Amino acid sequence: MVTRRRILAGLAATSLLPSAGWSSVGTPDYLSAARAPDGTYLLAGLTTTGDITFTIPLPARGHAAAAHPERAEAVAFARRPGTFALVMDCRDGAILKTLTAPESRHFYGHGAFSADGKTLFTSENDYEAGEGVIGLWDVHQNYTRIGEFSSGGVGPHDLKRMPDGETLVVANGGIETHPDMGRSKLNIPVMAPNLTYLSTTGALLENISLPAALHKNSIRHLAVRADGLLAFAMQWQGRKSDSQPLLGLHQRGTEAKLLTAPPKAQQQMQGYAGSVALSNDGRLVAITSPRGNVLHTFDTETGQHSAALSAKDVCGIGPTSDGFLFTTGTGIIGTLQSDTAQHTLQWDNHLIAITPQT
Amino acid sequence: MRLLALTASLLLSQPAWALDSAALVDTAIDQHILPGFTALTEATGTLKNTAAQDCASQSPALHAAYHQGFDAWMAVSHLRFGPTEEDERAFSLAFWPDTKGFTPKALAKLITTEDAAALDADAFSEVSIAAHGFFALEFLLFDDRIQTLGSAAYRCTLIQAVTNDIDRNATAILADWQNGYDDLMRTPSENGPYTTELAAVAELFKALDTGLQFNADARLGRPLGTFDKPRPLRAEARRSERSLQNITVSLNALEQLATLLAAQTPTPAQNLTAAFSLALGQASELETDPAFAGVSDIQGRLRVEILQQYIGNIRNIVLQELGPALDVTAGFNALDGD
Numbered sequence: 001m002v003t004r005r006r007i008l009a010g011l012a013a014t015s016l017l018p019s020a021g022w023s024s025v026g027t028p029d030y031l032s033a034a035r036a037p038d039g040t041y042l043l044a045g046l047t048t049t050g051d052i053t054f055t056i057p058l059p060a061r062g063h064a065a066a067a068h069p070e071r072a073e074a075v076a077f078a079r080r081p082g083t084f085a086l087v088m089d090c091r092d093g094a095i096l097k098t099l100t101a102p103e104s105r106h107f108y109g110h111g112a113f114s115a116d117g118k119t120l121f122t123s124e125n126d127y128e129a130g131e132g133v134i135g136l137w138d139v140h141q142n143y144t145r146i147g148e149f150s151s152g153g154v155g156p157h158d159l160k161r162m163p164d165g166e167t168l169v170v171a172n173g174g175i176e177t178h179p180d181m182g183r184s185k186l187n188i189p190v191m192a193p194n195l196t197y198l199s200t201t202g203a204l205l206e207n208i209s210l211p212a213a214l215h216k217n218s219i220r221h222l223a224v225r226a227d228g229l230l231a232f233a234m235q236w237q238g239r240k241s242d243s244q245p246l247l248g249l250h251q252r253g254t255e256a257k258l259l260t261a262p263p264k265a266q267q268q269m270q271g272y273a274g275s276v277a278l279s280n281d282g283r284l285v286a287i288t289s290p291r292g293n294v295l296h297t298f299d300t301e302t303g304q305h306s307a308a309l310s311a312k313d314v315c316g317i318g319p320t321s322d323g324f325l326f327t328t329g330t331g332i333i334g335t336l337q338s339d340t341a342q343h344t345l346q347w348d349n350h351l352i353a354i355t356p357q358t
Numbered sequence: 359m360r361l362l363a364l365t366a367s368l369l370l371s372q373p374a375w376a377l378d379s380a381a382l383v384d385t386a387i388d389q390h391i392l393p394g395f396t397a398l399t400e401a402t403g404t405l406k407n408t409a410a411q412d413c414a415s416q417s418p419a420l421h422a423a424y425h426q427g428f429d430a431w432m433a434v435s436h437l438r439f440g441p442t443e444e445d446e447r448a449f450s451l452a453f454w455p456d457t458k459g460f461t462p463k464a465l466a467k468l469i470t471t472e473d474a475a476a477l478d479a480d481a482f483s484e485v486s487i488a489a490h491g492f493f494a495l496e497f498l499l500f501d502d503r504i505q506t507l508g509s510a511a512y513r514c515t516l517i518q519a520v521t522n523d524i525d526r527n528a529t530a531i532l533a534d535w536q537n538g539y540d541d542l543m544r545t546p547s548e549n550g551p552y553t554t555e556l557a558a559v560a561e562l563f564k565a566l567d568t569g570l571q572f573n574a575d576a577r578l579g580r581p582l583g584t585f586d587k588p589r590p591l592r593a594e595a596r597r598s599e600r601s602l603q604n605i606t607v608s609l610n611a612l613e614q615l616a617t618l619l620a621a622q623t624p625t626p627a628q629n630l631t632a633a634f635s636l637a638l639g640q641a642s643e644l645e646t647d648p649a650f651a652g653v654s655d656i657q658g659r660l661r662v663e664i665l666q667q668y669i670g671n672i673r674n675i676v677l678q679e680l681g682p683a684l685d686v687t688a689g690f691n692a693l694d695g696d
Contacts, residue, residue: 035690079696080696130457130458157696176457178457178580180579180580180582180589181455181576181579181580182571182575182579183695183696184571184572184575184579186455186457186576187457187458188449189449189453189487190460190487190488235695238443239444240439241440241551272695274691274696290689290691290692290694291692293689293692312689313689313690313692315691328689328691329689329690329691329692330689330690347691348691349691349696
């Protein structure tokens, strides 16, 4: 078994380890939202061996979470189009603060902390305008809302802090929704997703769009390597029979590179990548498809498809030293080598690594 | 790296009896899909010919042909897979919701510049998708501003271009169904869009569920807005006062599809019949409010909300009873889609 300490020993960026805060909660390595057998929702801390270190109830279905870089504090976000986010003390499960999206905004389910842990950034929908915004919350003032800026597109979903600590990257999925219409997609024929790099004060630094023929490829999820290589996962909204790339790699100032598996394997993804992760050694990138019940890995250097693994309703995925830990809606936690645990919980979309990725 | 199939993935729930999936697909194609798209091409052919003869925006014959064409589209608008998704045909027929007002903008630009694209079917098929289809035609026939903008001669040409394009798309959809897609659905194959009969059933099931959801969330949810901020001007096709009509026609078509899919499963079938009857009964209660203008007052709003709840009830039966009976339920994450 690969222990967390050995993984960390291999990392250059050990100085970015969470401080005492996180080590006091039974050392979870990941966070994941889940549904319990009784139909209630919760956030759980997980180890690389698939053990649950804590669970904290959520008032409704969660989606993703963000871990504070130092304190044993996490923010669990409501599933889109929810308006709540809970700041929790992961040592005792205490809810420290409930964030409520401002008037005419809702959360998209993802967020990220600044490198110094002072600011929380959240992806939000300005739904009357149909435009994406990034909300800013002051951590040291008990998570007071202190402002917002444009996300650079429509339907921002995942966002990550870049390794330089000064840049944010946002996956603007391009899909317009309105809470009055649930999760109905309102603009598919004219959708235009993009990747946007922003300064932490909202200045637009770089905007990456895919070729026009791929305008229905919604860019949703992100993973970042220590050297700034960005992996982005997509969800195809066009014809089902089209087999489009669902994974891309991007390095600032260069063209994005799109990765596909051989045709038959690519078809199995059913046009849908639910999560993306980069292994801690940076060599592999993986995407999951709960619709195709399959996980694909690729070599980040060559861009070649390296493996496919079948797992029913697989979606959450996070890094281990040389591979990945995945979770499924059927309760399984597994690695590329074996399934390591089976819980009665249904693991929700994302497995969030607490160890800083950048 | 070795491949691994988790044993849990094999523990799929099996229905208690063996379903004849092929029969479900055959009857849905023969009794619902092909007749529906045939009726659509008949109605769009009439619409095109009517506009060719009389393109005045107030023409009663043209209005009647518009409504018949729109009805025929609503009866198949939930069948959003395969032929409707080629070349954006479904969006070309119905660009709605138009949250940023692209349709009036695109039409106004064509009219004020007298864009020559309206003179040529191929060129017109390339103009903004928002200037195509039934919603563009609705603006040209029923919107005060658009139907008086620019020259009457150009608007006439544009009405003919839009109706031609509607008929062209409808005809192309039917042709694809008749010339191959029906076989792809009836006969699953390794390289086709459906690798198993169950996958084809799942496609039909998804069309049923998505159609119900669109009626509840978009067609009703959009005008309902919130209690504090109702949005009657967001009702679908309100200019031609067919917001309610669209839902009624759609629900009737969805009931037909639901009945065909539930043909081998008696309990969901009975519950679906009762639930559709309740929703259609509530829709008839709304006949005095064809464009949902009443969402702004308490009484009117309540009637629309009840209809929305009744459609939600149908959807619950579809997801909780019909889905498991057909063995097509999707997973916790697969269904979530985010």
